[in-house]
Amino acid sequence: MVSTIRVVSVQFVWLAFSLCCSALDSRDYYNALEKSILFFEGQRSGKLPSNQHLTWRGDSGLSDGSSYHVDLVGGYYDAGDNVKFGLPMAFSMTMLSWSIIEFGSSMQDQMEHAKASIRWGTDYLLKASTATPDTLYVQVADPNMDHRCWERPEDMDTPRNVYKVSTNNPGSDVAAETAAALAAASIVFKDSDPSYSAHLLQTAMKVFDFADQYRGSYSDSLGSVVCPFYCSYSGYHDELLWGASWIHRASQNGSYLAYIHSNGHTLGADEDDYSFSWDDKRVGTKVLLSKGFLEKSIEEFQLYKVHSDNYICSLIPGTSSFQAQYTTGGLLYKGSESNLQYATSMAFLLLTYAKYLNSNGGVVSCGTSTLTAANLISLAKKQVDYILGQNPAKMSYMVGFGERYPQHVHHRGSSLPSVHTHPNRIACNEGFQYLYSSLSNPNVLVGAILGGPDNRDNFADDRNNYQQSEPATYINAPFVGALAYFSAATSIAN
Secondary structure (H helix, E strand, O other): OOEEOOOOOOHHHHHHHHHHOOOOOHHHHHHHHHHHHHHHHHOEOEOOOOOOOOOOOOOEOOOOOHHHOOOOOOOEOOOOOOOEEHHHHHHHHHHHHHHHHHHHHHOHHHHHHHHHHHHHHHHHHHHHHHOOOOEEEEEEOOHHHHOOOOOOHHHOOOOOOEEEEEOOOOOHHHHHHHHHHHHHHHHHOOOOOHHHHHHHHHHHHHHHHHHHHOOOOHHHHHHHHOOOOOOOOOOOHHHHHHHHHHHHHHHOOHHHHHHHHHHOOOOOOOOOOOOOOOOOOHHHHHHHHHHHHHHHOOHHHHHHHHHHHHHHHHHOOOOOOOOOOEOOOOOEOOOOOOOHHHHHHHHHHHHHHHHHHHOOOOOEEEOOEEEOHHHHHHHHHHHHHHHOOOOOOOOOOEOOOOOOOOOOOOOHHHHOOOOOOOOOOOOOOOOHHHHOOOOOOOOOOOOOEOOOOOOOOOOOOOOOOHHHHOOOHHHHHHHHHHHHHHHHOOOOOO
8 A cells, every 4th residue: 555654753853943943935045045156256266257246255276287288277166275176076067057957947137147157167177178188187286285274265375286087097987077067067058158058068078988988086096186085985987877867968869878778787777875975976867867757758767766766765754764864953964074065965856856756746656655746845945944044053054144154164265364455475374373263254255055063963163173164065056956946936845
């Protein structure tokens, strides 16, 4: 007998906190959406445009790549340091693009700002992909050297070493993720800038061929400059399937469907996985490909719908396969370092899968029980609202949003005086007084979502506690899509 799950376990806790704080409405979600996109301006590297809104930032990294005779100016710093890491940057652009693809129609006048954020990243990824044949430039700066200083990006004097993957030193993971980012972005720009879109897609195909033909993990090729910072713990199989899936969606080229069909089983199609991040793309790929089955009845993709259901069932209290961990306040908890990345990516996948299900009245099968799209939307809303302040600490974990938010953000540019108010250089070691200062950050990194609270809903507003107080582009990117959805939802699940 099939029954519909009534999610009750932990509901009483979430209800209690929804009663303690004023409910969020569509205007609040829109305000948060605007800020979540603005955050990317604070992470920009390169020559800043005249319409820069976070005006405490200045130009930086203007000679990146020059000592290697390539132009690698631009792109994003991933988090609170001054390194440009290719893997998380590419993933952030993939997720920002996916946010627009699914929920761009709900972004109103924020759409152009979101597209500008993507283009800032993809312009850089294009340069990194095309500067040298059979080569992908994947990182600028040695993180071990960068982390010895606490200095503004505008003052950087640490080595701006350039790291690449090639036919002899492969990096299928970072290359296939770059291909995914370029392909996803090509969908975003298809109507507004067809020539740019075509360039993105053509480059994505070339980079994917490079990733597939010269297989290996970039962690093995580059070692201590990427590990333990962004080590490819999950290997590269997940990125190959993810990259092929995005190129298939962007191009509708049958050869990529054939690739997915032929290689899916060896690249992880049969494996269940229960988190989605810059490192592990398996769940995201399942949800992405399930669209083909749910909306177009493509039989090859039915397997991905089954595994997407397994992932969803693992998240929902009351199902037979429930295994996720939540804090008492209702936040998904995966680990002590940058935990909110898992909450934002989960919220996005729940809403995206709910959208796909609603396209044909589909349901999630959890053994003998079923879940509807409304169940998924409800859980996604709990995560979004928690991050925005509906939590035991009554603290918004988005900087600049709400009445109470973190003041001591682990972020060099935000914590040091702005180059515009303090034009004299602040040297490497001089900056540490600001890291350890008890004063609030002088520059508000508007829209940044931080690592977040621990498994007991406790948050230390401590700049030196990077696990909780550091922002990252990949925490924000999927949240943009979730906020767009709720900013426009006429009937929001309670």
